[in-house]
Amino acid sequence: MGYAVVLGEALMDLLETERGGEPVYRQAIGGGPLNVAVGVSRLGGAAQFVGSFGDDALAGRIRDFLTTVGVGLDGAITAPVPTALAVVSHAGAEPDFRFYGEPPSYGLLGADDVDIALVEGADVLYCGSIVLLRPTVLAAARRAWSLAAGGLRVFDPNVRPRLLDGPAALAGLREVVAEFAAGAHLVKLSSADAELLYPREPVEGVAAYLRELGAATVVVTLGADGAVLAAADADPVRVPAPKVNPVDATGAGDSVMAALVADLLADGEPTDPAGWVERVAFALRVAGLVCESPGGATSMPTRADVLQRFTR
Numbered sequence: 001m002g003y004a005v006v007l008g009e010a011l012m013d014l015l016e017t018e019r020g021g022e023p024v025y026r027q028a029i030g031g032g033p034l035n036v037a038v039g040v041s042r043l044g045g046a047a048q049f050v051g052s053f054g055d056d057a058l059a060g061r062i063r064d065f066l067t068t069v070g071v072g073l074d075g076a077i078t079a080p081v082p083t084a085l086a087v088v089s090h091a092g093a094e095p096d097f098r099f100y101g102e103p104p105s106y107g108l109l110g111a112d113d114v115d116i117a118l119v120e121g122a123d124v125l126y127c128g129s130i131v132l133l134r135p136t137v138l139a140a141a142r143r144a145w146s147l148a149a150g151g152l153r154v155f156d157p158n159v160r161p162r163l164l165d166g167p168a169a170l171a172g173l174r175e176v177v178a179e180f181a182a183g184a185h186l187v188k189l190s191s192a193d194a195e196l197l198y199p200r201e202p203v204e205g206v207a208a209y210l211r212e213l214g215a216a217t218v219v220v221t222l223g224a225d226g227a228v229l230a231a232a233d234a235d236p237v238r239v240p241a242p243k244v245n246p247v248d249a250t251g252a253g254d255s256v257m258a259a260l261v262a263d264l265l266a267d268g269e270p271t272d273p274a275g276w277v278e279r280v281a282f283a284l285r286v287a288g289l290v291c292e293s294p295g296g297a298t299s300m301p302t303r304a305d306v307l308q309r310f311t312r
Contacts, residue, residue, distance in 0.1 A: 001045070001046065001123075001265055002046070002122065002124075002265060002267050003046035003047065003121075003122060003124075003248065003265070004032045004040055004046065004047045004048070004122060004123065004124040004125070004264075004265055005047075005050055005075065005107075005119055005125045005144070005148070006033050006034075006036050006037040006040070006047050006126045006261075007033065007075075007126065007131070007140070008031065008033020008049075008050075008051055008126070008127070008128060008131050009030045009032070009034065009104075009106030009107070010031045010033070010049065010062050010066075010106055011028070011030055011034075011083060011099075011101075011104075011105065011106050012029065012030065012058050012061075012084070012085050012126055012307040013027070013028040013029070013085075013086045013087075013088055013250070013296065014085055014087045014149075014244045015026075015028055015045075015088050015248075015295075016087075016090055016095075016248065017087040025087065028250070028295050028296060028298065029062050029065050029297045029298070030063065030086055030249070030250075030251075030296050030298075031051075031086075031106060031129070032128070032129040032156065032158045032253075032254045033049070033064070033128065033131075033158075033254075034049060034051075034101035034297060035251045035254035035258065035297050035300065036156075036254050036257050036258045036261065037049045037066070037071045038066070038071060039251075039254060039255045039257075039258025039261075039262070040068050040258050040261050040262045040265070040302040041069050041070040041071050041259075042078035042300040043259060043303055044263065044266070044303055045266065046070075046072070046265070046274050047070075047071050047072065048072040048073070048074055048075055048118060048122070049072065049073055049076055049135050050075035050076060050114070050115070050118070050119075050144070050178075051074070051076055051077060051106060051251070052077050052106060052107065052108040052109045053079070053083070054078070054079060054081045054082050054083040054105035055078055055080050055081065056083055058083035059078070059105065059311075061090055062083070065282070065297070067186075069101050070195075073276075074115060075115040075118045075119070077109060077113050079105060079108040081101070081108070081172070082105065083101070083105050083107055083128075084099060084100065084104040084105045085098065085101055086098070086099050087099075088250070090243055095250070096162070097162055099130075099160070099162065099163060100136070102245070105112050106131060107133075107134035107136065107139075108136065108137075108252065109131070109136065109140045110136050110139065110140055111138050111142070111242060112142045113140060114143050114144050114147070115207070119144045119147040119148050120148070121133070122148055123152065123264075123265055124152045124153075124154060124261050124264050125144060125148035125152070126154050126155075126156070126257070126261060127141040127144060127145060127153070127154075127155055127180060128154075128155050128156035128158055128180070129157070130158065130163055132176050132180075133163055133164075133173065136185065137147060139175065141180075145183065148280045152185040152186070152264050152268075152269065153183060153184050153185055154185060154186040154187070154188070154260070154273075155181060155184040155187050155188075155215075156187070156188045156253075156254075157173070157177050157193050157197065158253075158254075159189075159192070159196050163169055164260065170196070170197075170309075172195055173197070174224070177197060179215055181210045181214060181215045182213045182215070183214060184214070184216070185215075185216045185217065185264075185269065186216065186217045186218065186260060186264070187215040187217070187218055188209050188218075188253075188256060188257045189219075189221070190220070190253050190259065191219050191223070192222055192223065194206040203220045203222065203228045203236075204228055204230075204236040206218075206220060206250070207219075207220050207228050208236060210230075211230050216231075216232060217230065217232075217269075217291060218230040218231075218236075219251075219256070219260070219280055219283075221253050221256055221287075222250045223241075223249070223252075224241055224246075225238075225240040225241065226239050226240040226284055227241070227284060227305070229277060231276040231278050232273050232276075233268075235274040237277065238283055239277055239284060240281075240284075241287070241288060242285050243288075244289070244292055244294055246291040247292050247294055248291065248293065248295065248299070249290075249302060250295060250296040250299075251290055251295070251296030251299060252287040252290045252291050253290075254296065255283070255290045255300055255301075256280075256283040256286065256287050257283075258300065259282055259286040260280070260281075260283050262277060263283075276310070280302040282306070285306050285309070285310045288310070289301045289305060289306055289309050289310075292309075
């Protein structure tokens with residue numbers, strides 16, 4: 001089995017919680033792509049994280065954690081800046097992310113920093129999330145995307161509305177999504193992403209549209225309602241999520257992508273839509289287990305954990 005390269009952001013989350021009746025913030029290692037890399041490793045795949053880190057104690061903790069869980073850092077760089085923070089609060093159905101740190105430690109990877117041999121040798125390349133809003137990292141992602149033409153390419157926009165400065169920024173992101181979707185073997189996005197990018201369009205319509213752009217397979221996660229899957233030439237179908245006892249949904253969507261990437265590493269692309277349904281069903285069980293534990297990266301389960309929790 002080969003390895004996956006995950007290009008994106010690593011940062012520190014401050015998660016809103018409560019202690020003794022007072023609001024407090026719990027520190028947690030985060031970043032959607034980082035969660036994906038950790039999830040792949042925990043599920044038995046090999047993952048290399050490609051991105052930029054700060055040079056402070058928080059960055060050291062992130063690096064140490066990734067090394068401990070088996071994620072490689074051969075393609076990562078260090079910049080002389082403090083680690084960016086994402087403060088996460090809960091005021092509605094979706095968590096509210098506010099980002100602090102300028103320049104952001106996660107946004108400093110350039111095209112010349114891309115390890116050509118590492119990317120060319122990858123069986124799967126993941127690109128996506130908020131780093132694509134930074135022109136420097138977008139150039140790096142485009143270079144990696146072109147270098148990985150011999151492998152499977154997966155994409156997740158992982159939209160954060162707070163980072164979009166008006167309609168022009170949203171239109172620009174929509175163009176980037178179209179660009180990467182056109183060359184992707186798999187696109188995963190959330191229903192919240194779909195609503196922001198394509199307002200008032202049913203999720204099945206969004207999945208079908210991304211396939212029309214060129215994506216081979218599209219998965220739209222729907223939280224407790226499961227996911228919409230559009231694969232091959234079949235009509236989009238809904239895959240139900242398992243019943244769980246949720247504690248914290250942080251990283252659940254990332255764990256879906258991690259499970260799909262880990263299975264792509266192990267067995268390649270399914271040969272028919274039924275195979276994709278089975279893969280997505282497993283990924284939703286992974287996400288369900290993540291929701292039953294606090295934290296994002298630290299709650300990513302092993303395959304044994306998933307099989308023990310969800311016996312057939």
